Amino acid sequence: MRLEFLGAAHTVTGSCYLLETGENRYLIDCGMFQGAKRIREYNYEEFAFNPADIDGMLLTHAHVDHCGLVPKLVREGFKGTVYATQATCDLVRIMLPDSAHIQESDAELMNRKGRRRGDEPIQPLYGVDDAMDALKQFAPVPYDQELRLSDNLRVFFRDAGHILGSAILEIYVKEGDKETKLVFSGDLGQPDQPLLRDPTIIHGADFVITESTYGDRLHQLYDKETALIEIVNETMDRGGNLIIPSFAVGRTQTLLYYFYRLHCEGRLDPDIPIIIDSPLAINATRVFLKNFRDFDEDSLKVFGKDGKVPDFAQVHLCETAAESRALNT
Numbered sequence: 143m144r145l146e147f148l149g150a151a152h153t154v155t156g157s158c159y160l161l162e163t164g165e166n167r168y169l170i171d172c173g174m175f176q177g178a179k180r181i182r183e184y185n186y187e188e189f190a191f192n193p194a195d196i197d198g199m200l201l202t203h204a205h206v207d208h209c210g211l212v213p214k215l216v217r218e219g220f221k222g223t224v225y226a227t228q229a230t231c232d233l234v235r236i237m238l239p240d241s242a243h244i245q246e247s248d249a250e251l252m253n254r255k256g257r258r259r260g261d262e263p264i265q266p267l268y269g270v271d272d273a274m275d276a277l278k279q280f281a282p283v284p285y286d287q288e289l290r291l292s293d294n295l296r297v298f299f300r301d302a303g304h305i306l307g308s309a310i311l312e313i314y315v316k317e318g319d320k321e322t323k324l325v326f327s328g329d330l331g332q333p334d335q336p337l338l339r340d341p342t343i344i345h346g347a348d349f350v351i352t353e354s355t356y357g358d359r360l361h362q363l364y365d366k367e368t369a370l371i372e373i374v375n376e377t378m379d380r381g382g383n384l385i386i387p388s389f390a391v392g393r394t395q396t397l398l399y400y401f402y403r404l405h406c407e408g409r410l411d412p413d414i415p416i417i418i419d420s421p422l423a424i425n426a427t428r429v430f431l432k433n434f435r436d437f438d439e440d441s442l443k444v445f446g447k448d449g450k451v452p453d454f455a456q457v458h459l460c461e462t463a464a465e466s467r468a469l470n471t
């Protein structure tokens with residue numbers, strides 16, 4: 143067995159591992175490098191392997207720093223299946239075309255600037271067509287059920303509590319009579335988060351490959367609902383508008399959940415409109431509601447057994463560019 147670290151080493155993005163076990167070659171994640179230009183340039187380098195030689199991929203979750211290079215992988219000859227949980231498969235359907243769209247418009251902008259200087263045009267990292275091709279190779283896997291990839295390789299996806307659909311991978315590799323258990327943490331959530339279940343406790347492993355983004359710091363635990371409503375009230379009392387920059391997947395839904403709880407507790411003024419100004423965040427919210435069965439117990443009480451959206455009339459969705467512009471004025 144051989145394990146190579148091809149990303150998220152000395153940096154926190156671009157997660158990618160190559161696991162070779164006798165006859166099998168599997169990737170764990172194939173993420174985009176994000177951040178400083180020096181880091182982003184890794185995205186344009188050749189893969190350290192031939193994508194056509196890879197049998198398949200195991201994807202921990204739908205964040206772009208874990209799945210963002212799958213369209214490039216497919217364009218360069220990867221024919222295998224990408225295994226991920228159902229919610230992850232649903233989320234990549236919006237994340238990858240969105241990422242491709244960003245790649246295309248970034249390249250267009252740079253070419254417009256470059257043309258004036260007489261530079262050669264650059265190609266986007268990948269386009270929307272590549273993303274659509276890649277999506278055909280995804281296959282959903284249920285949590286906690288054995289996925290047998292070969293006689294010598296089996297995998298379990300365990301809830302990582304990081305974003306909806308996120309998974310810790312428990313991989314068993316058999317070599318002769320010996321079985322080795324590898325655990326890839328993926329990104330890990332904290333316990334007691336809204337909507338999400340707590341990260342699964344894994345019992346025993348021969349090797350643990352863990353994320354360590356916040357490994358050197360203690361997260362503060364505090365009453366986030368109260369902190370949020372204090373900011374809302376302070377801003378409204380001064381006659382202001384509160385603008386919350388928020389990740390489209392995960393954070394937006396957490397905020398909506400907090401606002402809903404504050405509304406139920408009578409702590410939120412019902413005359414304050416809450417506007418979601420992002421088609422990506424709105425689509426991600428729809429994916430969350432479709433996969434409500436993955437929510438934790440407290441949230442299931444709110445959404446009932448059928449995942450029905452609770453009545454929350456002060457939330458408005460801003461889905462078109464025209465609506466977004468109107469909001470600015």
Ligand SMILES: [Zn+2]
Pocket residue numbers: 203205304329
């Ligand atoms: Zn993540």
